[in-house]
Amino acid sequence: MRENAFIHNVLKPLAVNDYALGLQDDAALLEIPPLHQLVVTTDMLQEGIHFLSDGHPADIAWKAMAANLSDLAAMGAAPHSYQLALGLSETQDSAWLQAFCEGLQAVQAQFGIGLSGGDTIRGCAALTISITAHGLVPMGQALRRTHAKVGDALYVTGTLGDAALGLALLQGKISDLPTSLAEFVIQRYWRPMPRLEAGVALRGIATACMDISDGLLVDCAKLCAASSVGAVIDYDALPLSEAGRYVQDRHPELFAACISAGDDYELLVSASDLEGIDSLVMKDGTPLTRIGTITEAGNGVQLLHADGTPVILPYAGYEH
Amino acid sequence: MRENAFIHNVLKPLAVNDYALGLQDDAALLEIPPLHQLVVTTDMLQEGIHFLSDGHPADIAWKAMAANLSDLAAMGAAPHSYQLALGLSETQDSAWLQAFCEGLQAVQAQFGIGLSGGDTIRGCAALTISITAHGLVPMGQALRRTHAKVGDALYVTGTLGDAALGLALLQGKISDLPTSLAEFVIQRYWRPMPRLEAGVALRGIATACMDISDGLLVDCAKLCAASSVGAVIDYDALPLSEAGRYVQDRHPELFAACISAGDDYELLVSASDLEGIDSLVMKDGTPLTRIGTITEAGNGVQLLHADGTPVILPYAGYEH
Numbered sequence: 001m002r003e004n005a006f007i008h009n010v011l012k013p014l015a016v017n018d019y020a021l022g023l024q025d026d027a028a029l030l031e032i033p034p035l036h037q038l039v040v041t042t043d044m045l046q047e048g049i050h051f052l053s054d055g056h057p058a059d060i061a062w063k064a065m066a067a068n069l070s071d072l073a074a075m076g077a078a079p080h081s082y083q084l085a086l087g088l089s090e091t092q093d094s095a096w097l098q099a100f101c102e103g104l105q106a107v108q109a110q111f112g113i114g115l116s117g118g119d120t121i122r123g124c125a126a127l128t129i130s131i132t133a134h135g136l137v138p139m140g141q142a143l144r145r146t147h148a149k150v151g152d153a154l155y156v157t158g159t160l161g162d163a164a165l166g167l168a169l170l171q172g173k174i175s176d177l178p179t180s181l182a183e184f185v186i187q188r189y190w191r192p193m194p195r196l197e198a199g200v201a202l203r204g205i206a207t208a209c210m211d212i213s214d215g216l217l218v219d220c221a222k223l224c225a226a227s228s229v230g231a232v233i234d235y236d237a238l239p240l241s242e243a244g245r246y247v248q249d250r251h252p253e254l255f256a257a258c259i260s261a262g263d264d265y266e267l268l269v270s271a272s273d274l275e276g277i278d279s280l281v282m283k284d285g286t287p288l289t290r291i292g293t294i295t296e297a298g299n300g301v302q303l304l305h306a307d308g309t310p311v312i313l314p315y316a317g318y319e320h
Numbered sequence: 321m322r323e324n325a326f327i328h329n330v331l332k333p334l335a336v337n338d339y340a341l342g343l344q345d346d347a348a349l350l351e352i353p354p355l356h357q358l359v360v361t362t363d364m365l366q367e368g369i370h371f372l373s374d375g376h377p378a379d380i381a382w383k384a385m386a387a388n389l390s391d392l393a394a395m396g397a398a399p400h401s402y403q404l405a406l407g408l409s410e411t412q413d414s415a416w417l418q419a420f421c422e423g424l425q426a427v428q429a430q431f432g433i434g435l436s437g438g439d440t441i442r443g444c445a446a447l448t449i450s451i452t453a454h455g456l457v458p459m460g461q462a463l464r465r466t467h468a469k470v471g472d473a474l475y476v477t478g479t480l481g482d483a484a485l486g487l488a489l490l491q492g493k494i495s496d497l498p499t500s501l502a503e504f505v506i507q508r509y510w511r512p513m514p515r516l517e518a519g520v521a522l523r524g525i526a527t528a529c530m531d532i533s534d535g536l537l538v539d540c541a542k543l544c545a546a547s548s549v550g551a552v553i554d555y556d557a558l559p560l561s562e563a564g565r566y567v568q569d570r571h572p573e574l575f576a577a578c579i580s581a582g583d584d585y586e587l588l589v590s591a592s593d594l595e596g597i598d599s600l601v602m603k604d605g606t607p608l609t610r611i612g613t614i615t616e617a618g619n620g621v622q623l624l625h626a627d628g629t630p631v632i633l634p635y636a637g638y639e640h
Contacts, residue, residue, distance in 0.1 A: 024546045025465050026394040026530055027361035027455070032352040041347035044405035044439045044450060074346040085364035085405070085450040119364045125445030130364060130405040132452040135347070145345050210346050226344045 006120065010101045011084075014108060014115035019081060028116035030081065030134065038080070039135040039142060041071035047127040051190075052170060057096050058103030059190035060129070065107040066192045067213060068133035070265035073199035074211040076143040077135025079111050084118035087128035111196060141203045148208035148227035148270035154292040155269040155277060157195045159241040160216060162188035163265075164258035174247065174254060181243040188241075192265040198286045199267065205276035206269045215262035215317025221301045223268060230299035233292035235311040257315045270294050326440065330421045331404075334428060334435035339401060348436035350401065350454065358400070359455040359462060361391035367447040371510075372490060377416050378423030379510035380449070385427040386512045387533060388453035390585035393519035394531040396463040397455030399431050404438035407448035431516060461523045468528035468547035468590035474612040475589040475597065477515045479561040480536060482508035483585075484578035494567065494574060501563040508561075512585040518606045519587065525596035526589045535582035535637025541621045543588060550619035553612035555631040577635045590614050 007023055015023050019030045032038050045064050047053040055063075065082070072079055084104075092100075108114060113133070166189025168174045169182055177185070195211075202209055208227055212219040216233070224231050238259060240248065248255040269288065271277050280286040295302075303311040327343055335343050339350045352358050365384050367373040375383075385402070392399055404424075412420075428434060433453070486509025488494045489502055497505070515531075522529055528547050532539040536553070544551050558579060560568065568575040589608065591597050600606040615622075623631040 021464070024542075026391040027359045027397070029395070029457075029462050030358040030360055031459075032358060034354065038350040038352060038358065039347045040350055040401075040403060040436055040452075040454075042403040042405050042438045042450075042452065044407055044441050044448075046407060046441055046444055049441060049443055071346040075349070077347070081360075083360060083362040083452045085362050085452075087364060087366060087448060087450075116360055118362045119450070121364050121366055121369060123369055124366055124448070128364075128407060128444070128448055128450075130362075130407075130439070130448075130450035132360075132362065132403050132405075134360075137349075139351075142349050144341070222344070 010097055014101060014104055017114040020116050035139045036136045037139055039072055039075045039077035039137055041068055042132045043067040044130040057100035061100045061103030062107050062191045064129040064131055066194050066265055068131045069111055069194035069196060070211040070213060072133055072135035073195045074209050074267055076199045076203045077137040078200060079113035080134040080136050081114050081116035083116055083132040085130040087121045087124035089124050089127050143202060143206050143209035145208050145210050145223045145226035148229050148294045150229055150294055150296055152207050152270040152272050152294040153274060153290050154231055154294060155288045156266055156291050157198050158266040158287050159239045159244055160264055161244050161258040162241050163263035164261035165243060165247055181246055185243045194265050195267045201280050201284055201286055202269060205273050206271050208270040210268055212264055212266055212268050213262055215260040217260045217301060218317030220268055224301055228297050230295040230297050231292055232295055232302045232304060235303050236306045237291045239289040256313055260313050260317050261315055262317055330417055334421060334424055337434040340436050355459045356456045357459055359392055359395045359397035359457055361388055362452045363387040364450040377420035381420045381423030382427050382511045384449045384451055386514050386585055388451045389431055389514035389516060390531040390533060392453055392455035393514045393516045394529055394587055396519045396523045397457045398520060399433035400454040400456050401434050401436035403436055403452040405450040407441045407444035409444050409447050463522060463526050463529035465528050465530050465543045465546035468549050468614045470549055470614055470616055472527050472590040472592050472614040473594060473610050474551055474614060475608045476586055476611050477518050478586040478607050479559045479564055480584055481564050481578040482561050483583035484581035485563055485567055501566055505563045514585050515587045521600050521604055521606055522589060525593050526591050528590045530588055532584055532586055532588050533582055535580040537580045537621060538637030540588055544621055548617050550615040550617050551612055552615055552622045552624060555623050556626045557611045559609040576633050580633050580637050581635055582637050
């Protein structure tokens, strides 16, 4: 399939919004509603580094988009549009491209975002996907990393470690998970659900927010640095899925390596408005678990058992 | 250099604008002035495909940015900000990164654009640069490809074929260019000057506009398809640099292969307001040359000598 046919047959159905100009101009043309800011984020993924090369193309599309959408969620933004830069190696044929774009279509329908434009290269050394996602947030209401205050409570959405367990399973490092739990962690690895609704709901409640795509500890350290604070995290309070608990009981070392390994597209949130948080949990069903407290900067990020002894993890998170 | 140090030492000086949030959040936060639209374009480049791998890192940075800025120019947009996704192989060390970012600094200073955010990968199979550039245009004034009309005059900015001659020279396919001409074509290959001022000046004058980064004929065919028209181009009217004329005289076959080979970040423009165009040429010094006429769609794009005989080029342009 040559570029023109690829654009016309496969990409155009993803770009039905006015701003994409039918993918026939040099650029897209976005209108931003009055009193809004545009939130812009970029994630670049390469096979073998960020995802398994033998993944289903629709799963690869989902994961690449979810990584970007999670950054929008962390800012409290609503998804708007995205630019797709696709570097194809010799391995991706027409059927692969079709399936990849079906994955994009699914994620577009799920999260309300549309293709605005992009670029395609053939003959790349390895499959490379770079997405720039655009979101909208009312003026001045974006969530930031910079305003966590000493004494704030620290929360996380969802459960931790599932994606790393999914990867461990796909790599054959663990094999005794019951089928339903195995399917769950693989889903968490390939099809993470960015916390877009939680991000929007946390506007005006969170003092700081970010996603923990690189791992809880690494990312908490970044949030603390941006806010000039420290944090104490209660290891025994970390929210686990049934799969997480299953592995924690039977393979504690593997579990410890997964709990902060990254690829969990969950949000780390600080807040002093505990009633506001309770209301989100109780009324909206937002899965927020308190995991610790913001402290003075000098303390760094401490991961402690309930009895106050420090927890040393074999792997603290993803360094780019 | 680890990611945090790289961001702090090398990238942060490129991101001094408020919207970049000091590169310490999940995303950038752009404010669009009232009554403006945001123009968004993405170009992905990989070494060995889009540029010579042994290029100076500052030249590589310039070329990658220029490819994006040229798309903004084609829409009549003023540069605003850009997202940088950088896929580094094992070859790029700290000195390379420093020089690359000095190149970005130079292009930022030249064209008035700032880094808003991005992503970096290490361990890539080949150096890959994906930039998404943002520009601003007053509401409704963006130049498009879609409104060329039969009878419009067809223009091009600057001169054609120089970048391809530069590449031919760097690849050893030509060796007898006088030094000053050799330096000129190498500059045109590595440091193209996107036609941003011309793009802005053409608002309200051009009926259609695009850049000819893929080559005059390929890109003219795209403009014609988008406008449902055809075009006749006068081969003997194509604007040549002194270097182009030199090679045309001595190596006519090589020259013919270069004239429509792409990488010329010039604008192709249709207009019926010939006085408006003349005014740009005379008063503003915009280098616009009339090269043909828009015709009925059925004619396709015809490249003719002055006597009406068709010109067959050995290479019509870049197919992605």
